[in-house]
Amino acid sequence: MNYEQAVEELEKVLESLESQNTSLDEALKLFEKSVELSKICFDKIKETQGKVEIIKKELDGIKTQEFTDIENK
Amino acid sequence: MQNLTLSITQLNNYIKNIFDNEELLIGVSVYGEVTNFKISNGIAYFDIKEDGAQLSCVKFSSYVPFAKNGDQVIVTGKLNYHVRLGRLSFVASKVEPYGMGELYKQFLELKARLESEGIFDESKKKPIPKYAKKIGVVTSETGAVIRDIYHVTRKKNPFTDILVYPAKVQGIGAENEIAEGIEFLDKNSDVDVIIVARGGGSFEDLSPFNTEKVARAIFASQKPVISAVGHETDFSISDFASDLRAPTPSVAGEVAVFDYFEELQYLENCRERLKRAMTSFLEKKFSEAQNSAQNIAQNIESRVKIQEKELENRVVLIQKAMTTFLENENKKLNLLVAKLEKSNPLSILKAGYSKVEKKGKTISSISQLKVGEMIINKFGDGEILSKVESIKEKKE
Numbered sequence: 001m002n003y004e005q006a007v008e009e010l011e012k013v014l015e016s017l018e019s020q021n022t023s024l025d026e027a028l029k030l031f032e033k034s035v036e037l038s039k040i041c042f043d044k045i046k047e048t049q050g051k052v053e054i055i056k057k058e059l060d061g062i063k064t065q066e067f068t069d070i071e072n073k
Numbered sequence: 074m075q076n077l078t079l080s081i082t083q084l085n086n087y088i089k090n091i092f093d094n095e096e097l098l099i100g101v102s103v104y105g106e107v108t109n110f111k112i113s114n115g116i117a118y119f120d121i122k123e124d125g126a127q128l129s130c131v132k133f134s135s136y137v138p139f140a141k142n143g144d145q146v147i148v149t150g151k152l153n154y155h156v157r158l159g160r161l162s163f164v165a166s167k168v169e170p171y172g173m174g175e176l177y178k179q180f181l182e183l184k185a186r187l188e189s190e191g192i193f194d195e196s197k198k199k200p201i202p203k204y205a206k207k208i209g210v211v212t213s214e215t216g217a218v219i220r221d222i223y224h225v226t227r228k229k230n231p232f233t234d235i236l237v238y239p240a241k242v243q244g245i246g247a248e249n250e251i252a253e254g255i256e257f258l259d260k261n262s263d264v265d266v267i268i269v270a271r272g273g274g275s276f277e278d279l280s281p282f283n284t285e286k287v288a289r290a291i292f293a294s295q296k297p298v299i300s301a302v303g304h305e306t307d308f309s310i311s312d313f314a315s316d317l318r319a320p321t322p323s324v325a326g327e328v329a330v331f332d333y334f335e336e337l338q339y340l341e342n343c344r345e346r347l348k349r350a351m352t353s354f355l356e357k358k359f360s361e362a363q364n365s366a367q368n369i370a371q372n373i374e375s376r377v378k379i380q381e382k383e384l385e386n387r388v389v390l391i392q393k394a395m396t397t398f399l400e401n402e403n404k405k406l407n408l409l410v411a412k413l414e415k416s417n418p419l420s421i422l423k424a425g426y427s428k429v430e431k432k433g434k435t436i437s438s439i440s441q442l443k444v445g446e447m448i449i450n451k452f453g454d455g456e457i458l459s460k461v462e463s464i465k466e467k468k469e
Binding site for chain 2: 003031070
């Protein structure tokens with residue numbers, strides 16, 4: 001499940017929980033599910049680190065290296 | 074008329090002053106067809122001409138050809154009279170295609186052809202991912218464009234990964250590098266969206282983005298491509314072929330990444346909503362339970378009341394029945410008493426009869442008596458002692 005799917009799912013679960021048209025058992029299940037989904041969302045959104053890389057074409061092939069210069073530009 | 078004799082320098086300076094101070098000529102634009110185009114040491118020399126007229130032009134800081142002979146151009150700049158050479162030239166600050174220049178004609182032809190092939194079809198455009206984790210950028214590694222994209226994306230989302238494919242964005246061979254960059258980034262599985270960007274420039278400067286090569290590379294890309302070429306007013310073939318045209322590279326950066334802080338806030342809100350929804354749900358259930366408990370209690374109470382009433386009614390009925398019963402019994406008793414009263418021996422005695430006893434024994438037959446024996450006659454109000462004088466048997 002990617003972030004977008006997790007958010008969509010979370011929104012759905014929240015809406016049915018907010019509608020209050022469920023039984024107590026169902027609500028508890030939804031609650032557990034939404035807690036889990038919100039954790040997935042938080043984890044997913046924090047997955048990337050903001051790496052900035054640049055492709056370098058060298059004699060022995062194409063390499064990816066950190067693009068440090070950009071910070072100073 | 075005054076006859077003046079001047080040095081060449083004096084005359085040339087005088088002429089230069091006339092041109093420099095002529096307000097009409099400041100920032101003037103002039104159009105014509107390019108001829109004698111050449112570049113030397115970063116300076117472009119060319120003439121523009123029309124039937125019966127020609128103008129020498131020069132453009133500084135020109136390292137790549139921005140026009141070729143035969144192009145119709147509009148040149149903006151100022152007239153400069155060169156004192157040392159005694160020559161007049163037009164110093165161009167900007168050279169743009171004029172009317173249907175050859176390049177522009179080619180542009181329109183290519184655009185029409187690709188359009189008829191369906192390369193620009195709206196139905197073929199891929200959506201730009203809402204939550205890109207890694208963006209690929211094809212542009213020059215030097216210059217303002219990559220820096221602008223970097224800063225704009227960092228501000229909105231400091232955690233989006235960026236992969237730059239450095240490519241020449243103008244001049245010969247630029248279209249090949251741009252197309253290679255798109256293909257390379259398309260194959261990189263981590264890249265979610267590709268930006269193809271270039272800053273502002275002349276129509277010629279932007280020409281690599283108006284090539285079939287770049288258009289086809291964009292169209293073939295499995296990953297969505299955002300095209301941001303030149304200024305807002307510039308439209309390139311790559312814009313039409315792309316999945317999204319951004320008016321500037323900064324805007325491309327802006328739309329490629331999601332707002333990290335907003336998203337974090339949204340997730341926090343979701344947690345709050347979750348808490349609120351659950352709390353109010355439980356409160357609702359609790360109050361429902363309370364209501365039904367109250368209903369049960371009220372129900373029980375009213376039932377007890379009904380039963381109490383029933384019981385009361387029964388007691389009254391029983392009491393009535395008892396009273397009736399007692400009254401009846403009383404009547405019966407009275408009747409019985411009356412009957413008894415009648416059969417009381419004393420009552421018989423009162424009617425004129427007396428009881429006969431002999432030596433304490435009741436005498437009920439004459440056979441028990443002999444003449445001369447003493448008997449007692451008991452009356453209701455006393456007794457007498459009598460002597461049997463005679464005995465007469467009753468004849469049947």
